[in-house]
Amino acid sequence: MRAFLMAATGLPTILLTAALVVVVCLWALVAVGVTAADSFDADADLAPWGMGGVPVAVAFSLLTLLGWSLSVGATFVLTALALPGLAAGLLRLVVPVGAILVAWWLTCLFVRPLHRRFPDEPSPSRPGVYDHTA
Numbered sequence: 001m002r003a004f005l006m007a008a009t010g011l012p013t014i015l016l017t018a019a020l021v022v023v024v025c026l027w028a029l030v031a032v033g034v035t036a037a038d039s040f041d042a043d044a045d046l047a048p049w050g051m052g053g054v055p056v057a058v059a060f061s062l063l064t065l066l067g068w069s070l071s072v073g074a075t076f077v078l079t080a081l082a083l084p085g086l087a088a089g090l091l092r093l094v095v096p097v098g099a100i101l102v103a104w105w106l107t108c109l110f111v112r113p114l115h116r117r118f119p120d121e122p123s124p125s126r127p128g129v130y131d132h133t134a
Contacts, residue, residue: 007075008068012096016068023061030057050108064105072107081121 008017013063029035038055046052074095078088 003076003079004072007072007079008117010075010092012093013068013071013075014101016064016071016096019064020068023064026057049104051111052112055110058114059107062110063100063103063107066106067100070099070102074099110125 007013026035030037037057040056041060044056046054046056046059051063075092078091078095083091
């Protein structure tokens with residue numbers, strides 16, 4: 001357990017840990033009803049990044065969770081391997097960057113099927129509700 005805590009709170013993974021805390025707080029506020037999952041969508045278009053079609057909060061939450069998980073896991077493995085000196089230090093700096101890149105790729109893969117769950121335009125609840133031509 002101590003090794004896990006050291007991996008999650010050590011440099012540079014602590015940056016992803018802080019981002020994960022923000023994500024958890026955001027979803028706690030969504031669960032309570034203080035905010036909505038799509039409240040950050042007005043200013044961001046994630047389509048050029050390959051993450052379009054879902055709310056920004058969903059895409060960045062998934063990216064953060066995957067990046068943090070991969071970074072902590074890789075840091076934990078590096079600690080278990082006990083590499084000597086400079087090699088371990090350099091790998092510890094490269095691991096979070098690699099974890100974010102892999103997490104971005106995985107997020108793009110996971111977002112594609114989720115796009116069907118988040119339509120671009122909400123449909124009316126009953127046909128003809130907004131039809132004022134009659």
